[in-house]
Structure formats: C-alpha cells, structure tokens
Amino acid sequence: MVSAWIIVGVVIVTLELILWMVFHRKVEGLSFPRETDESLFRFFTVTRLRLVAILHTLFLLAVFILSSSFLW
Amino acid sequence: MVNDVPESDHFDLHFQGRDVHEHFQFYFRQHWIRLLKPFVVTLLWSIIIAASCAFIFFRLGVKDSASRHGILVTCFAIFTAIHLSFLLRFYTYFLYVIVITDKRVHRIKKTLFSVDDHQTIDLWTFQDIHKWQHGPIQNLLGFGSLIMEAQETILKVHFVPRIGRIYARLSHLREAAREKMTSIRRP
Numbered sequence A: 001m002v003s004a005w006i007i008v009g010v011v012i013v014t015l016e017l018i019l020w021m022v023f024h025r026k027v028e029g030l031s032f033p034r035e036t037d038e039s040l041f042r043f044f045t046v047t048r049l050r051l052v053a054i055l056h057t058l059f060l061l062a063v064f065i066l067s068s069s070f071l072w
Numbered sequence B: 001m002v003n004d005v006p007e008s009d010h011f012d013l014h015f016q017g018r019d020v021h022e023h024f025q026f027y028f029r030q031h032w033i034r035l036l037k038p039f040v041v042t043l044l045w046s047i048i049i050a051a052s053c054a055f056i057f058f059r060l061g062v063k064d065s066a067s068r069h070g071i072l073v074t075c076f077a078i079f080t081a082i083h084l085s086f087l088l089r090f091y092t093y094f095l096y097v098i099v100i101t102d103k104r105v106h107r108i109k110k111t112l113f114s115v116d117d118h119q120t121i122d123l124w125t126f127q128d129i130h131k132w133q134h135g136p137i138q139n140l141l142g143f144g145s146l147i148m149e150a151q152e153t154i155l156k157v158h159f160v161p162r163i164g165r166i167y168a169r170l171s172h173l174r175e176a177a178r179e180k181m182t183s184i185r186r187p
Helices: A002-030 A046-071 B032-060 B065-093 B136-141 B163-185
Strands: B024-028 B096-101 B104-110 B116-122 B128-132 B144-149 B154-160
Touching: A002 A046, A002 B065, A046 B032, A046 B065, B024 B163, B032 B065, B096 B163, B104 B154, B128 B163, B144 B163
Parallel strands: none
Antiparallel strands: B024 B096, B096 B104, B104 B116, B128 B144, B144 B154
C-alpha cells in the first residue's frame, strides 16, 4: 500500500507542479497594482494562488490516502 | 492578477504590447460567475464518484483484492482528472485580463497550453461603447457585456464586473483621449 501511495503521490505532485509552473510563467506579465483592479474578486494574489495549488495537491493526496486506508 | 507588494506608485507598468507613451489606468478580469459552472460540475462529478465508490465497495462488496485495488485506482484517476481540469479552468480565469491605459484598451487572453491572444484598440477611435445587461442575474450581480466599436474593429468583452462603473470610466477616458488627439492635430 505504501508503494501505491508513493506512486500516486509522485504523479499528483508532478502534475500540479507542471500546471503551476506553466501558469506562473504565463501570469508573470499580467501583474498589476491591487488598487487598479476593477474586478469583484480581488482576493487572489500570486502567493495566495500558490497556496491554493499546495492545498489542492494536499487535498488530492489526502483523499487517496484516506480512501485507500479504508478500502485497499 | 495582483502582485503581493504594495505598488501605489507603479502606474507605468510594463506588460505585453504596451507602448512606451501610454499610461496604465486600470484593469479587470471577468466576473466570478464565470467559474461557477465548472465549480458546480466538478462538485457534482465528485459526489457521483464518491457515491459510486460507496455503492461498489459497501453495497456490492468486492472480495478479490486485485479488483478492489483496480476499482479504487480507476475511481481516483477519474476524480483527479476532474479536479485537475477544474484547476486548469481556474488558472485560465486569471489569464484573461482587460487592461485600460490612457490611450488604448488591451484584451489579453491566454490559456495554459494553447492560446496567447492580444487585441488592442485605440480609445480615441471608439465610435460607440455599448453596455449590455440583460436578465435579472446580470442586473442583480452587476455584470454584463461591453461592445466597443471603432472604425473597422469591434471589441467585445463579456462578463464585465462592475459594468456601470467601468463603462463610465471608459467613456471618460475616451473623451480625454479624443481631446488629446484633437489638440495634437490642431496647428
């Protein structure tokens, strides 16, 4: 079971990392001051989006580890 | 997209396609309602997968361990694919930005892997700016479409948030750009 956790963990982290790196590269030229933002949804900064990506990765890992702990 | 550092004095920003003589005014992304549909679809699929797993494992019962592992990994692979596609959609939302300077409107539209568009239109060339807000949802949440018509080009921006305020600011900037252009042309 531990080997399955490792394989799935590596796959998930790799996919999330690829998506984040591509996103970060593309969003670099689109950073503007907060006070000039006329959007309704001003919560997300680059740091907060990085945190979202980390939380999303942890969520997927937790779902797999918990479900496999019960059902493996 | 917003940087984390306070940047009150950074109004001459560099972004793709910016002319050195134009001054940044404001920017916006589409209304958050754009993310509602993919979020609801992801949530529904997650519930369906969880319910299917619960039905297969607890109702039907799978005795063979190889089959159990196979079903679990398959369900998780589908679950992961759905969540990653939502993440992709979420990131794409932040890559569609409308930037307004004192001279031009820039529509920058990118996706993670396939699209990298940049449409620019001069403010002083606008013949008309149309504001469209149809239906109770658009009026309650304050979003709609802006259609900017120049001589040979039309720039359409849908799901514009705070549309009344943005429309007013755009109209004001257009007048300022026209006055500036007239004063330059006057001998």
